[in-house]
Ligand SMILES: C[C@@]1(CC(=O)O)C2=NC(=C\c3[nH]c(c(CCC(=O)O)c3CC(=O)O)Cc3[nH]c(c(CC(=O)O)c3CCC(=O)O)/C=C3\N/C(=C\2)[C@@H](CCC(=O)O)[C@]3(C)CC(=O)O)/[C@H]1CCC(=O)O
């Protein structure tokens with residue numbers, strides 16, 4: 207079977223500055239996806255035109271800035287991540303070249319081969335977050351799986367996380383002893399019939 211070699215990480219977007227080039231449907235969707243996960247994400251969108259929905263988002267989120275202009279190299283200054291989402295393949299390739307020259311990680315929405323990272327489909331239950339990737343094979347399947355998991359996982363999972371966090375902070379002893387205890391307590395999640403030792 208072909209393997210997915212992507213390595214998932216969870217970015218603290220409120221500490222990073224993201225540049226999105228292109229304020230159309232895809233630019234809008236990517237901005238929306240980032241804000242859904244992190245309402246404090248710092249995002250600058252550079253574009254020749256903006257969808258009205260994107261202008262609405264910029265009004266609601268002080269951390270989202272829209273700049274009405276054509277992309278230029280200087281837009282990369284101070285940015286940590288870039289998403290190239292214009293409808294012009296050559297321009298997206300040019301943004302990629304400039305980003306590479308500046309050592310900034312980039313996602314080129316119309317060219318998976320040029321992406322340093324992909325966005326995932328995200329299941330959220332309070333503190334719990336599950337990101338899904340199909341290795342770029344079918345974003346639609348990723349979206350559907352998200353819907354299935356969002357329904358199937360109980361909301362109470364967040365209570366479990368909150369309680370385990372309290373226990374984790376209270377546990378005494380050395381690291382190995384804490385790990386053993388936490389694994390004993392949570393064994394019931396994978397073996398419902400076992401009793402805590
Ligand atoms: C998961 C999600 C996250 C997000 O965007 O937030 C996401 N795409 C979503 C939706 C979606 N995208 C597309 C459709 C139409 C149907 C279809 O094509 O399936 C739908 C479905 C819909 O909108 O209903 C079209 C599309 N997408 C890409 C291309 C270019 C290409 O493949 O060449 C084209 C063709 C453009 C064309 O044909 O012109 C590329 C990528 N899209 C990715 C992520 C990355 C791979 C993720 C993975 O590994 O699965 C990757 C590689 C790069 C990236 O964008 O990061 C989000 C689900 C949101 C949710 O959970 O609700």
Ligand SMILES: NC(=O)c1ccc[n+]([C@@H]2O[C@H](COP(=O)([O-])OP(=O)(O)OC[C@H]3O[C@@H](n4cnc5c(N)ncnc54)[C@H](O)[C@@H]3O)[C@@H](O)[C@H]2O)c1
Pocket residue numbers: 227228229230231232233252253254255256257275276277291292293294297314315316345
């Ligand atoms: N990765 C994904 O999830 C995904 C999904 C669907 C489509 N796509 C691809 O993404 C691309 C964009 O699609 P779209 O629907 O957003 O297009 P769109 O036409 O709605 O938007 C393109 C935007 O790019 C801007 N733009 C054009 N030239 C520019 C320049 N020189 N400087 C700055 N901004 C400029 C335009 O003003 C416009 O706002 C398409 O090539 C499409 O194939 C990717």
